[in-house]
Amino acid sequence: MTMIASEPGEHAARPPSAPARWRGWLLDRASLLIPCLMLLALLAVYGSMREGVFTLDELNLDTAAAMTLMLAATGQTIVLLRGGIDLSIGGMISLGTVIAATQFGDGGATTLLWSVLIVLLGAVVGMLNGALITVLRLQPFLVTLATWSILAGTALIILPIDGGSLPSGWMAFGSGSWLGLASPVWLLILLLAFWFWFKRTRTGIAIKATGSNERSAFLSGVSPLAINLWTYGLSGVFAALAALYLTTQTGAGSPTIGKDYILPSVAAAVIGGISLFGGRGGLVGTIIGAYILTIIGNLVFVLSISSYWQPIASGVILLIAVLASSLAEKSSRRNLS
Amino acid sequence: MPDFLEALSVAKRYGGIVALSDATLKARSGEVHALLGENGAGKSTFIQILAGAVRADSGSITLGGERFAVRNPEEAQRLGVAAVFQELSLIPDLTVAENIFFRREPLSPLRTARAGAMREATAELFARYRFPAIRPDQELRRLTLAERQVVEIAKALARDPRVLILDEATSALAPRETEWLLGLSRDLAAEGKLVIYISHRLGEVRRIADRVTVFRNGATVAAYDTASVDDDTIIADMLGRQMERLYPERRNTTTGRIALSVKGLSVENRLADLDLDLREGEVLGVAGLQGHGQRELFQALFGAARASGAIEVWGKPRTIRSPRDALSGRDGLALVPEDRRNHGLLLAKSVRENLTLSVVKRFTRFGLTDPKREAKLVDDMIAQLRIKAGSPEQAAGTLSGGNQQKVIFGKMLLTDARILLLYDPTRGIDVGTKGEIFTLMRDLAARGYAILFYSSDLAELVHVADRVAVLRYGRLAAILEGAENSEHQILRAAMIDTRAA
Amino acid sequence: MNLARHRSILFAYLGLILLLVVTGLVAPGFLSPTHFRSLAVLAAFIGIVALGQTFVVIGGGIDLSVPWVLNAAAVLMTLFAHGQDAPLVWIVPLLLAAGTLVGVVNGLGVGLFGVPPIIMTLAVNVILQGGILVYTGGAPPATAPAAIQFLAVGRIAGFPVIVLLWIVLAIVATLLLSKTAFGRYLYAVGSSATVAEFSGVPTLRTSVAAYALSGFTAALAGMLLTGYSGQAYLGMGDPYLFTSIAAVAIGGASILGGSGHYVGTIAGALVLTVLTGLLPALNLSNGALLVVYGAVILVTVALASEALTDLLPRRRARRIS
Amino acid sequence: EGKPYKIYLSNNFVGNDWRQQMERVAEVSVKKGPLAGRVDLKIENAEGTVQAQINSLNNIIRSKPDAILIDAASAEALNPTIKKACDAGIVVISFDQVVSEKCAYALESDWTRIPAVMAEWMAKQLNGKGKVFVDRGLAGAPISAQLENGYLEVLKKYPGIEVIGTYNGEYALGPEQAGVASLLAAHPEVDGILTQGYGSGAIKALQDAGRKVVPVTAFSYNVAATTCAQTEGAACILGSNPAYLSSEAIKLAVDILDGKPKPADRHILVNGDFLATNGGAWTSELYPKAVIQKIEIGKNAFPDRPPGLTLPITPDWVEITAEEAAG
Ligand SMILES: Nc1ncnc2c1ncn2[C@@H]1O[C@H](COP(=O)(O)OP(=O)(O)OP(=O)(O)O)[C@@H](O)[C@H]1O
Numbered sequence A: 001m002t003m004i005a006s007e008p009g010e011h012a013a014r015p016p017s018a019p020a021r022w023r024g025w026l027l028d029r030a031s032l033l034i035p036c037l038m039l040l041a042l043l044a045v046y047g048s049m050r051e052g053v054f055t056l057d058e059l060n061l062d063t064a065a066a067m068t069l070m071l072a073a074t075g076q077t078i079v080l081l082r083g084g085i086d087l088s089i090g091g092m093i094s095l096g097t098v099i100a101a102t103q104f105g106d107g108g109a110t111t112l113l114w115s116v117l118i119v120l121l122g123a124v125v126g127m128l129n130g131a132l133i134t135v136l137r138l139q140p141f142l143v144t145l146a147t148w149s150i151l152a153g154t155a156l157i158i159l160p161i162d163g164g165s166l167p168s169g170w171m172a173f174g175s176g177s178w179l180g181l182a183s184p185v186w187l188l189i190l191l192l193a194f195w196f197w198f199k200r201t202r203t204g205i206a207i208k209a210t211g212s213n214e215r216s217a218f219l220s221g222v223s224p225l226a227i228n229l230w231t232y233g234l235s236g237v238f239a240a241l242a243a244l245y246l247t248t249q250t251g252a253g254s255p256t257i258g259k260d261y262i263l264p265s266v267a268a269a270v271i272g273g274i275s276l277f278g279g280r281g282g283l284v285g286t287i288i289g290a291y292i293l294t295i296i297g298n299l300v301f302v303l304s305i306s307s308y309w310q311p312i313a314s315g316v317i318l319l320i321a322v323l324a325s326s327l328a329e330k331s332s333r334r335n336l337s
Numbered sequence B: 001m002p003d004f005l006e007a008l009s010v011a012k013r014y015g016g017i018v019a020l021s022d023a024t025l026k027a028r029s030g031e032v033h034a035l036l037g038e039n040g041a042g043k044s045t046f047i048q049i050l051a052g053a054v055r056a057d058s059g060s061i062t063l064g065g066e067r068f069a070v071r072n073p074e075e076a077q078r079l080g081v082a083a084v085f086q087e088l089s090l091i092p093d094l095t096v097a098e099n100i101f102f103r104r105e106p107l108s109p110l111r112t113a114r115a116g117a118m119r120e121a122t123a124e125l126f127a128r129y130r131f132p133a134i135r136p137d138q139e140l141r142r143l144t145l146a147e148r149q150v151v152e153i154a155k156a157l158a159r160d161p162r163v164l165i166l167d168e169a170t171s172a173l174a175p176r177e178t179e180w181l182l183g184l185s186r187d188l189a190a191e192g193k194l195v196i197y198i199s200h201r202l203g204e205v206r207r208i209a210d211r212v213t214v215f216r217n218g219a220t221v222a223a224y225d226t227a228s229v230d231d232d233t234i235i236a237d238m239l240g241r242q243m244e245r246l247y248p249e250r251r252n253t254t255t256g257r258i259a260l261s262v263k264g265l266s267v268e269n270r271l272a273d274l275d276l277d278l279r280e281g282e283v284l285g286v287a288g289l290q291g292h293g294q295r296e297l298f299q300a301l302f303g304a305a306r307a308s309g310a311i312e313v314w315g316k317p318r319t320i321r322s323p324r325d326a327l328s329g330r331d332g333l334a335l336v337p338e339d340r341r342n343h344g345l346l347l348a349k350s351v352r353e354n355l356t357l358s359v360v361k362r363f364t365r366f367g368l369t370d371p372k373r374e375a376k377l378v379d380d381m382i383a384q385l386r387i388k389a390g391s392p393e394q395a396a397g398t399l400s401g402g403n404q405q406k407v408i409f410g411k412m413l414l415t416d417a418r419i420l421l422l423y424d425p426t427r428g429i430d431v432g433t434k435g436e437i438f439t440l441m442r443d444l445a446a447r448g449y450a451i452l453f454y455s456s457d458l459a460e461l462v463h464v465a466d467r468v469a470v471l472r473y474g475r476l477a478a479i480l481e482g483a484e485n486s487e488h489q490i491l492r493a494a495m496i497d498t499r500a501a
Numbered sequence C: 001m002n003l004a005r006h007r008s009i010l011f012a013y014l015g016l017i018l019l020l021v022v023t024g025l026v027a028p029g030f031l032s033p034t035h036f037r038s039l040a041v042l043a044a045f046i047g048i049v050a051l052g053q054t055f056v057v058i059g060g061g062i063d064l065s066v067p068w069v070l071n072a073a074a075v076l077m078t079l080f081a082h083g084q085d086a087p088l089v090w091i092v093p094l095l096l097a098a099g100t101l102v103g104v105v106n107g108l109g110v111g112l113f114g115v116p117p118i119i120m121t122l123a124v125n126v127i128l129q130g131g132i133l134v135y136t137g138g139a140p141p142a143t144a145p146a147a148i149q150f151l152a153v154g155r156i157a158g159f160p161v162i163v164l165l166w167i168v169l170a171i172v173a174t175l176l177l178s179k180t181a182f183g184r185y186l187y188a189v190g191s192s193a194t195v196a197e198f199s200g201v202p203t204l205r206t207s208v209a210a211y212a213l214s215g216f217t218a219a220l221a222g223m224l225l226t227g228y229s230g231q232a233y234l235g236m237g238d239p240y241l242f243t244s245i246a247a248v249a250i251g252g253a254s255i256l257g258g259s260g261h262y263v264g265t266i267a268g269a270l271v272l273t274v275l276t277g278l279l280p281a282l283n284l285s286n287g288a289l290l291v292v293y294g295a296v297i298l299v300t301v302a303l304a305s306e307a308l309t310d311l312l313p314r315r316r317a318r319r320i321s
Numbered sequence D: 001e002g003k004p005y006k007i008y009l010s011n012n013f014v015g016n017d018w019r020q021q022m023e024r025v026a027e028v029s030v031k032k033g034p035l036a037g038r039v040d041l042k043i044e045n046a047e048g049t050v051q052a053q054i055n056s057l058n059n060i061i062r063s064k065p066d067a068i069l070i071d072a073a074s075a076e077a078l079n080p081t082i083k084k085a086c087d088a089g090i091v092v093i094s095f096d097q098v099v100s101e102k103c104a105y106a107l108e109s110d111w112t113r114i115p116a117v118m119a120e121w122m123a124k125q126l127n128g129k130g131k132v133f134v135d136r137g138l139a140g141a142p143i144s145a146q147l148e149n150g151y152l153e154v155l156k157k158y159p160g161i162e163v164i165g166t167y168n169g170e171y172a173l174g175p176e177q178a179g180v181a182s183l184l185a186a187h188p189e190v191d192g193i194l195t196q197g198y199g200s201g202a203i204k205a206l207q208d209a210g211r212k213v214v215p216v217t218a219f220s221y222n223v224a225a226t227t228c229a230q231t232e233g234a235a236c237i238l239g240s241n242p243a244y245l246s247s248e249a250i251k252l253a254v255d256i257l258d259g260k261p262k263p264a265d266r267h268i269l270v271n272g273d274f275l276a277t278n279g280g281a282w283t284s285e286l287y288p289k290a291v292i293q294k295i296e297i298g299k300n301a302f303p304d305r306p307p308g309l310t311l312p313i314t315p316d317w318v319e320i321t322a323e324e325a326a327g
C-alpha cells in the first residue's frame, strides 16, 4: 500500500486558465445563449422588413400571440425537466376553455370562483397523471395520451362545438394594458418571477434532479410519488391557466383547440434548449423558443411568400435556427467527453 | 461496549436471485468496521438496506438499541445513516454545492435555496475535512469520476451522520486522495462515529479497520478484530478457498516490435506533447497524480477525445477519430473505460448483450446472429472471469459493482484488438479475481498483446507493469523500469518535476 | 425472441385478447371472420407505418415526418401512374427510395448535426407538405392503379394480400431486430449512444438506417393506402402520426429508446384498430367516444404494468425487521 | 378607379382538395372577368390551428388591407380578432367555415337545405323504410353537427327508417371507408348510407364486403359523381358546397368597397345545384326550388379529371374552366 503525506487543499491539476474558464462558463450556458442568438438573428431580419418591430407595440403583440403557448409550455417544461412528457395538456386546455365559456356567466364572483375551480381541476388531473405514472410504473407518454383523450372527450360532451361566451370584463382584461405594457406582458413577467422563484425551491431543484438522474435523486431522499405529483400537477395547473388566457383571446369555449398546443409546447421547450431526457434547460429558454416560433410566423408573413411556399419557409427557418444551436451544442459536448 | 448497530439474519432476493440470505453485522460507535466479501457477496445490497434504498425481505436491524426499519433513504438519513454509494447518488446537472446540500438546502425566507450559503458551507466543509480542492460551483457532469467520488463523500459528511457507510469509496481515488480518506475515516471514528468501510483493498482495511465482517454468498461467514487475523485467513473466508498469490511472476515478454507509438500527443490543456512507445508483449504502466493527463491519454488513444499529434499502430500511421476507428480488427485498440456506468455498460441490457456488443460480427453468419456461437462466447467469458450473474440474461445494471467491471473487461477481451488500454481494470474487483486478471494480463502480453495499464493502486503498477510512464502536468515526467519501478520512485516522479530538478 | 424478457409485449397481447372478449360481448357481429378480415387490413396500414416508427423509437428517436412522407408517396404515385399499372415498375422503387432518402436526411440531421429528433422530423414534415403542394400546384391526384388496389384490398385464397405482405414485413422486422448486428446496434444506441459509441457501434449509420427504414415503410404504406381508398388525397397521412407512435408505445417500447419490439407493435396496431372499429358500435357521442378510447388505453396498459403483477406476490414475502 | 383593392384571404387549412381548389379559383377570378386588375389578392395559410390563424390575422390587420376574407378555423374563437379588424375599418367576409361575429359577413352554403333535401331523397329511395348509417363528420366541426342534425331531423319524420350506426367520416376517404367497413361487420343489413364526404369510400366498403350497393348521399366531388355514374346499381344524391365560395367572397368584398348597396343580411346563403342519379326525375317537397341535376358523364362527372375536383366549378359571373380549377 502507498503512503504519502496528504497535502490537503492543493489540487493536483493545473487550475484552468482564464479563457478556458470563460469557455466553460459559456459552454455551460450554450443551450440558452444559442436560442437567444437565434431569436436576435430572426428579429434582425424581421426588423429590417417591417417598421416598428423594435417598439413596445411589437412586444405587446407578440407576447399576446405567444402567451397561450408560453403557459402551456411552462407546464411542459417542468415535465420535460423531470424527464417526462405531458400530452394531456391538450385535453386540459380544451376542457378549461369549455368550462369557462359555459360557467363564467356575467358576474365577477362566479368568474373568479370558476377560474379557481378550473385551475384546481388542472392540478387534480395532473396529479392523477403523476399518481398513475408512479404507482403503476407506466410510461408518461401512454398515461397522458389516455388522459388527453378522456379530457378532450369530456370537453366535447360539455360543448360539442365551439361556443359559449365570456364576460366582457374578462375579455377586457385580455386586451388591456398598464404602463404601456399589455396584460400578457405582465403575465409573462409574473411567469418569469414564478420561475426564478420556483427553480430555486427544494421542489424545483428536486424535479430537475430527478430528470437528471432518477436513481440518484431517489438515493438522495426524493420521493418518486411526491415528485411526480408536483411535476404533473403543475403541468395541469399551467394548462388550465393557458386555457383561461386563451379564452380572453378567443371569447369562446373550444372543445378541440387544446391539441394544437401539444407539439408546439414540446417544440418551444426543445428549441429553448431542453433535453427530452431531462435535467437540462429552463423556462427562459422555453419562452425564447415560443417567441422564435411566433416570430417565424411573422417573418414568413412579411416575406410575402406565396401561399404554398409558406410552410416550406417556416420549416426551413426552423431547421436553420435549430441546426445552428445543435451544432454548437454538439461541439461543446465533443470537447469535454 | 454494546453494539451500536446490530443487523441480524438479513435476507433479500431479487426474483430468483438471492442477494442476501443470512447477513449479520454488529458494530460499535467509534470504530471503523470493514465489510469484506468477493464480488456479488451482497455487501452493497446490505448497506443499501441500511441506507433505506432497498427493503429487506426479512431480518432485524437495531440502531442505538432502537428498532431500525426505514422505508426510504430520507428516513435513514434522518436517523443518522449516510452512505457513499458504490453507484454514487449525485445529480449530473447540479453543481457540486447543490449536490452536497441536495434535499437539505438552506432556505431563504422565500423558501428558496440560498446558493451563496451553500457555496460557503461547502467551502467550510471542504476546509474542515481537508478535502481535495474542487470548485463548489462546477456542474457535476464536468467532474472526473474521482472528483465525483470525493463529492459523494462530502455529501454524506455534510449530513453529520452517526453512521457513515463508505462503499468502495476509494476505488476510483488516486493514492493521495485515498490517503486522505483513510485519515478522515480514522478521525471520524475517533469522534465517536461508526464508519462502515467496504473495500477490496486489504491493505487499506488493515490500516484503518478495527474489526472486519466477511460475507460470502449473501451470508456472514466470519467476524474478527483486525489485529487478530491475517490476510490469508480473511481471503480464504471471502473466497471459500485459499488464494495462491495476488501478483503473477513477471517474465519479460517484450519484443522489439513497437505496437503503439505516440508522438507529440496533445489534448486541450490536459496533455502536452507526449511521446510514448508501447511494445509488443509489454505491459506499460501509466501513473501520475489525479488529473495529470492519464485519462486524456487513454481517451485520446481510443478516439474518445479530440487530440493532436501522430499515432502509429503496429508501425503504420493511424488517425483515430472515434472508438470505432480504434476498434478496427486485429490491428485495433480496445479500452476498459474509466466510467463504467456512462461509458462501459448498457445498464438495462443483459450481460450477454453487453459482452458481445463490440463483436456481434463474430457470431453473425449470412447476416444473422447465431445464438449458439454467441452463447459459447458468453459462457466462456462468464466462466473465465467468474462473472456472478443469475444468468447471462440478467440486466447488467443489476450486477454487483465488481461484476459490472468484469463484464466490461470481458467485453474488451472479446474484441480482436491486440493493443489493450486498461484504465483501472481492477477497480472494484475482489482480490481473488484481481489475481486472475493480472495473470491474464501477463499471459496476453506473452501472446503478443501490448497493454497500456493505468491503475489507481500503485502497487499494481509496480507488480504487473514492465515499465511505468509517469505523467506530470500532462507531460512525461519519467519512465521507470526494473529496480526504478517502485512506488517511491513513481511518486517522486509524479510530484517532483524531474526536468526542473 | 425471448418472451420472458419482454413481459410488456406479452401483456400487450393479453390486453388485445381482453379487448376482443369485450368486443364480442358488446357487438357479437364484430367477431365474425369478415370483420376480422377488414380489421386486419386496417391494422396492416398502421402496422406498416409503425414498423419504421418502432425502429426509430427503439433507437431513441421519434419520426414525426411520417404523415407527409406517406402522403407524398401516395400523391406522387397516383400522379405519375395515371391509373396505369405499367409505370409502377419504376414508380414504386423510385418512391420507396425517395421515402428512404427522406429518412436518411432525418437521420443525418439527428445523428450528424445533433438536431433533436422532434424538431428535425417535424420540420421535414412541414417542408414535405409544402413541397407537395408546390409541386402539384395542389392538383388533386388521379386514381390508384389496379395493381396497387389489388395489393391493398385484393385477396389470395380469401386472405387479404396486404395482410400477407404485412406478415412478410413483420418477419423481416423481427429478424432485423432479434437476429442481426443492426438490431443489436439499434438497441444499444437507444439505450445509451455514448456507451454504443465507446463499444465501436456505428452509431450514426445505425440511427440513419432506422430513420431510413421509417421513411421506407411510410412511403410504402402511402402507396398501399391509395389502393385501399382508390385514390390519393391530401391529409391521408395525418391519422398515422399519433397512431404509429401509440402502437409502438402500447406494444411495450419505451418512448425514450432502448427497448421494445416489433412483435409488440403488432399488438399495439391491433389494439388501436379493434378499439376504433368497436367504438362506433357503441353509439356514443363524439365526446363519450374519446372518453372510452382513453379509458380503454389506460386500462390496457395498466394491465400490462409490471407494478400491478409485482404487487401481489411481494406482499406475502415481506415481513421485515 | 385607381389602385386595386388590397385583399387578404386567410385560409386556416390547405390540406384537402376542396381548400386547394378554393384558393386556385380565388386567384383565377381576380385575373380575368370583371375583377381583372381590380384586386391585389394575397393568400395566407395558417397551419390548421386557431392560434395560427389569430396570429396570421393580426399580421394581416397590421398591414392595413381593404378587406379580409376568412375561411375560419373556428366559428367563435376568431371573433375578438375579427372585431379588431372591423374596428380598424377593414371589410371582413367569412366564407365556407363562417364566423359568428356580427361585424363580418358570412357567406356559406345553405347547410339547412342540403341535408334536408338529401335525407328526404334517401327516405324516398327507401320508400320510408329501412336501416341507415349516418356520417357524423369531424368531431367539433360546426358544419358536421349541422349536417348530422339536418339528416336526423328529416329522417325522424319517417318512423320506418332506423339509424343503426354512426361513424366519423372526417371528410376524408380513408376514415369514411374504414368507418363504413367497421359498421358493416356488425350490421350487414344496411339499406342506405348518409355520408358527409365523398360517398365513394362508402361504396367501396360495400363492394369490399361483398354487399350490394345501397343508396348513398354525399358531396359533389368528381369522384363521387363518377363513381355513382359508373357503378352498377348505384343510387346517389350529392349536395354541393362550391369551392368558388372564395370567388363569391371576393366579389362581395369588391362590391362593398365600391360602395354598392350592402346586402341586407350579413348572412348570405349560396345555393348550389344538387346532383343525383335520378336527377330531373325527382323533386324535393321540402325545398321545391332546389335544382337537382342528373349525374351524367361528360356533363357533370369527368372520369379524366382529378377525383377531388368539387362540382360545380364556376360561378356565373366569371368563367372558370375545369382546367383552371384543377390546377
Ligand atoms: N456536456 C458534456 N460534456 C462532456 N461529457 C458529457 C456532457 N454531458 C454528458 N456527458 C457525459 O455523458 C455521459 C452521460 O451523461 P448524463 O448526464 O446524461 O448521464 P446521467 O444523467 O448520469 O445518466 P442517466 O441518463 O441515466 O440519467 C456521462 O459520462 C457524462 O460525463
Ligand SMILES: Nc1ncnc2c1ncn2[C@@H]1O[C@H](COP(=O)(O)OP(=O)(O)OP(=O)(O)O)[C@@H](O)[C@H]1O
Residues within 6 Å of the ligand: B014, B017, B018, B019, B020, B037, B038, B039, B040, B041, B042, B043, B044, B045, B046, B086, B388, B389, B390, B398, B399, B400, B401, B402, B403, B428
Ligand atoms: N436489482 C437487482 N436485481 C437482481 N439482482 C440484483 C439486484 N441488485 C443486486 N443483485 C444481485 O445481488 C447480488 C449481490 O450484489 P451486491 O451488489 O450486493 O454485491 P457486492 O457484495 O456489493 O459486490 P461488489 O463487491 O462487486 O460490489 C449480486 O449477485 C447481484 O447480481
Ligand SMILES: O[C@@H]1[C@@H](O)[C@H](O)OC[C@H]1O
Residues within 6 Å of the ligand: D016, D018, D019, D096, D097, D143, D171, D241
Ligand atoms: O371547408 C370545408 C372543407 O374543408 C371540407 O373538406 O369540405 C367542405 C368545406 O366546407
Ligand SMILES: [Mg+2]
Residues within 6 Å of the ligand: A211, A212, A213, A277, A278, A279
Ligand atoms: Mg440523464
Ligand SMILES: [Mg+2]
Residues within 6 Å of the ligand: B043, B044, B045, B086, B167, B400, B401, B402
Ligand atoms: Mg458492491
